[in-house]
Amino acid sequence: MQTSKLRPVFCLSFNKNFARNITVNNTVVKETEETIPQGKSWREIPSLPSLPIIGQLHHLLPGGFLYNLSPMEFMTKMNEMYGPITRFGAPFGAPPLVILFDAESCAQILRGENWMPERPGFLSLQYYRNSYKKNKSELAGLLTDHGEKWKKFRSMVNPAMLQPKTIKLYSETLDEVAQDMITRMKSIRGEDNTIKNKLDVEMNLWSLESIGVVALGDRLNCLDPNLPEDSPARKLIKVVHDFFTVSEALDFKPSLWRYFSTPMFKKAMKVYEDQENMTKYFVDEAIKKLKTKNANADEERGILEKLLEIDKTVAHIMACDMLFAGVDT
Structure with missing residues (x-):
């Protein structure tokens, strides 16, 4: 799949079990040579190292390399480290996220939604x-x-x-x-x-x-x-x-x-x-x-x-x- 270095354009809350296939076959979407036959498991998506109980929280605390970053700086850092698709286990009961930085993948995800999408944001x-x-x-x-x-x-x-x-x-x-x-x-x-x-x-x-x-x-x-x-x-x-x-x-x-x-x-x-x-x-x-x-x-x-x-x-x-x-x- 072709990717481009873009600003973060799409955040999607995901169930921990499976991530949606980001190369969905769709007649409306530009066809790509490389396809993934099945959706990736949650653990296969690159992400920050986690610790027991606190998960990835320590990266956001004083001394952590993501401490005190603005949302845009945080997203830019994640893109630089993990590429066009990464996940983040938000702390304190917030839903985990899969973050996409590739415009084509974002379009495929949105076009693959059904008539009754679940799009949590302003919780x-x-x-x-x-x-x-x-x-x-x-x-x-x-x-x-x-x-x-x-x-x-x-x-x-x-x-x-x-x-x-x-x-x-x-x-x-x-x-x-x-x-x-x-x-x-x-x-x-x-x-x-x-x-x-x-x-x-x-x-x-x-x-x-x-x-x-x-x-x-x-x-x-x-x-x-x-x-x-x-x-x-x-x-x-x-x-x-x-x-x-x-x-x-x-x-x-x-x-x-x-x-x-x-x-x-x-x-x-x-x-x-x-x-x-x-x-x-x-x-x-x-x-x-x-x-x-x-x-x-x-x-x-x-x-x-x-x-x-x-x-x-x-x-x-x-x-x-x-x-x-x-x-x-």
């Missing part, structure tokens, strides 16, 4: 939605549901989400967002013509503003330099930023939250609740505007409006997921 958010929150719903969303529940939710929202003609409704507004972003970046450049602010934060503002147009049906004004600190939009910006901070700490770093309530776990539950409440606020504001809108039977309806026709709870959940996924990607 702390899943715990909040399914166990922690008081007013739980039957369906938790595309980010946190799996199997039959995921299929049911996906079937409900597909008619609203996957209509190419609907995208045209947002093209003009999204172009305005892009132009506003360019204006903002020009305004924050220094005398040497470089941007002093953190570029990832700036791009998060642009992506949140863009996905907000689709998920919430209106501009949030994230790019406004004079946006009041106590405004709902500013609060949403902060809570979305906090979401990725706490989820990285709980879901992708060693943490004991699965055994007892840690300070970071308590903070995460509050962040997830705040994000849910802020999204509901903006959805409710959109509903008020829709009620005052002069309806035209021939006019194409937006995604949020179509989701509200299915169910208000579905619209809330899907808007939350769109904000998370939209900013993350």
Whole structure:
């Protein structure tokens, strides 16, 4: 199989018994000369040395060669040491991982999934939605549901989400967002013509503003330099930023939250609740505007409006997921 040295592009949680064959025969996938007739066993996949009880944890502790590395540095190190496919036995109850660094293999894995994939990722958010929150719903969303529940939710929202003609409704507004972003970046450049602010934060503002147009049906004004600190939009910006901070700490770093309530776990539950409440606020504001809108039977309806026709709870959940996924990607 041809491989290329790429940044990490795919992480997959695996059962310890067997790893999926990474050279699946598929008419859609580019054929390769080298194939593996059967899936590799878990132990055959190259990985870090392990110790009894603590597994691979010692590599992440002070003195270990992976200590204090950022997620990207960690992945780069694993790629350099073990090549395009490796495994990592995450500590403290986290599911073990198989990590792929080869784009073709990633595509084959995804295309080999069935109609009801198991794709765990935001486990702390899943715990909040399914166990922690008081007013739980039957369906938790595309980010946190799996199997039959995921299929049911996906079937409900597909008619609203996957209509190419609907995208045209947002093209003009999204172009305005892009132009506003360019204006903002020009305004924050220094005398040497470089941007002093953190570029990832700036791009998060642009992506949140863009996905907000689709998920919430209106501009949030994230790019406004004079946006009041106590405004709902500013609060949403902060809570979305906090979401990725706490989820990285709980879901992708060693943490004991699965055994007892840690300070970071308590903070995460509050962040997830705040994000849910802020999204509901903006959805409710959109509903008020829709009620005052002069309806035209021939006019194409937006995604949020179509989701509200299915169910208000579905619209809330899907808007939350769109904000998370939209900013993350």
